Amino acid sequence: MTVADLGPNPLAQGLERLPVAPTNLVIFGATGDLARRKLLPAVYNLAHEGALPGRFNLIGVSRGELAHEEYREIAAESIRTFSRTPPDESVLAGLLDELRYVSGAFNEAATYEALAAALAELDAAAGEPMARAFYLSTAPEFFAVIVDALGVAGLARSEQVDVRAVIEKPFGTSLAEARELNGQVLSVFSESQIFRIDHYLGKETVQNMLAFRFANGMFEPLWNRNYIAHVQITAAEDIGIGSRAGYYDHAGALRDLVQNHMLQLLTLLCMEPPVTFAADAVRDEKVKVLHSIRTPAPDELAAMSVRAQYAAGDSGGESVVGYLEEEGVPSDSHTETYAALRLEVDNWRWAGVPFYLRTGKRLARKVTEIAVTLRPVPHLAFEQDGSIGVRPNQLVLTMQPNEGVSLSLGAKIPGTRMRIRPVNMEFLYGTAFLSQSPEAYERLILDAMRGEATLFTRNDEVEAQWRICDPIVSQWAADAVPLPQYPAGTQGPVEADALLLDGHQWRAI
């Protein structure tokens, strides 16, 4: 029997953890917050579970002058502090044993010469060239710089192994920037080498939306304009901006959550069934949804978007300051901490159904959910007195904190009269599965090393997201008036009610 006779690796069949090619993972921004809090713990957890490639090396690149040993100590401390699994010291030692650190500025050729030397040394130790994954976990202004330098140093392509670049968000802060960055990145790497992270897509809860929609026949017949009255997508946080004033005051709620995470939820909710779950089959369908959302015209913006800032109030029983009083925030800031939009998906399935998106800081509680409200029944034969009465069914998909599905139904109140009130049929994912969900970054790092791109954002997808948000961002930036305020710990600004059509109401946060 020849290898060709064997076809795909016969030993991989039936395994839960599929093999990953030997890989050198290079983290740019290796001493940064994201690397310490998320990436290093995620890599450790993959090692703990035995999910890393058989041969694997980690290289940190950052500007700080550190010896290998000093960076190993930083990495060990980060993993001990932030890992979801208590570290097994022998696994941790094994992971950090060969950890390398390359110190240098991202725009200096010497940095990449040192990196190339480290990679060559690790390849030689392995006796074979290993795949390379460059994880850009730096400030966004360095993305193009690093990509360009990797190209110049000859590290972006290889005849023998796969080379991939993982790029963190934000991918641009406007459509023009996203296009420019795509152009720069695609001049060095091919699209198949690029993995743009939106860590929301790595969450089990978000992936469950695909299972919910396409593994259950009962919802599909209802999943259209004939039965659905409106959809609300909410990503509410009860906390303020904390120590992130520097980032947040430049970004704002729309860039921070709507342009990426919330539009991802919308596309997963609205997309047509893909032919397969291959990366491009899924992403093709998501992009079609984004293309179905009209670019807002300037004269439409006031009617379809609302922004606001939190004012002082009470949150969790404690008095908290308003956004403009937060440390590091300019007292005349026009950055929104709350954004709400009304969008329409103009295609055969969804025409006429309003999609309400809202996100904000310092709201009443932390919740991420999608509420799908069905059209009311056409005729009511029930008594309406003395009860809440019949309400349209509402299907709520909760992403956090209690991941689950809830369906509101009308039920008869026990007694001699035919009175109805809504009750909930609830399903919590946590009650039905034994496994602990991995951190989003664990899944995404593993997928990137395997070259599996389904859960990453494609170039046309990120530009299509910006095409929708760009006019709003631009107008809000140009319109430097004091923003509406909402007291911290509440449902958000009353101005958001103006977005709602036909007697619709916001769900209580």
Add this chain to the structure above:
Amino acid sequence: MPAVNDTVWAAQDTTPAVIEAALRELLLERHNESDGYVPARVLNLICIVERQWSGEIANRLRRVGRYHPSRTIVCAVSEGRRTIDAVASIAADATPVGRQHVLTHETVILDLGPGHLEHLETIVDPLVVTDLTTVVWAPHGHWQAVEALRGLSQCVLLDSLEDPDVAGALRRAQALLAERYVVDLAWLRSTPWRERIATVFDQPAQRHRLGEIAGIRIRNVAESGAAALLLCGWLTSRLGWPQGQLTRDGHGRALGAMGEVQVELESVHQDVPGLGGITIEFRDASELSLDRGPGGLAAISRDAQGGERRWKLLGASRGEGGILGEGIRQSLLRDPTYREALNAAAGMLT
């Protein structure tokens, strides 16, 4: 699972109908206490044990952590007993705060006599949660009870290492597999090895070497022959090799892609049951070894000229509690390669 609070009911000389009503009452009581208590609904585990050793089994189940079954029914069998005593409890590992949900797990301990086992299905049926997968585990060998629960259960959990007769253990697994799904902890002990071996040969440059295997040496604890045989059966079945043969002293051969493959099972001493290592030899005299070590498997590759490379395949030991937990989790999945591996392993001993 360490519970912080329990709701408990107990009765002597009782009936399944009374126990089932008590369980419903307990669930309602818990819900009335706080609607933050949410019953887990994953699977039923029916565990048949010798009463005198039931404490040890309870300890093993406590160590499975998050893989705890949502409803556990322990049938503790003691000689001479003719009536049924029962203790039912609902345990939570926290108290709900605010909108937080806290999962609860139900446990029913039945004190039974050997005479109850033949009709165990009629006793246990009212106590399982309908529509959930029901798993049977008889760690002390109450196979009569496993048979009695054939219609009620969809999966049998077993550990072929616990039977000193390896051939008999594999034959039993084959027989059970004919009617239900089987999760054999001996098979799960080989999972990290199978994953790592698959990884080694996944690269195109290494794939051709699958056709050049000349020998397989598997090192295992003496009492863990079933795990070694299943690993061997997996390799031979995945590679499409015709039936191999193995003598009782662990020597044998199989027919590989390029001719005969020597197969050796060697006993090693180690603190934990299961596999200790594997060496795969190739026709050009090169070889690859994987051996259990701290923090993962130590890999050594030796080429035909004597050159050597060493590296480590990282992974934390799961421990016995982890393997049992994995067994419970696997009862909700289906491994399409187990049946072929089991048949190949059993076939090597005939």
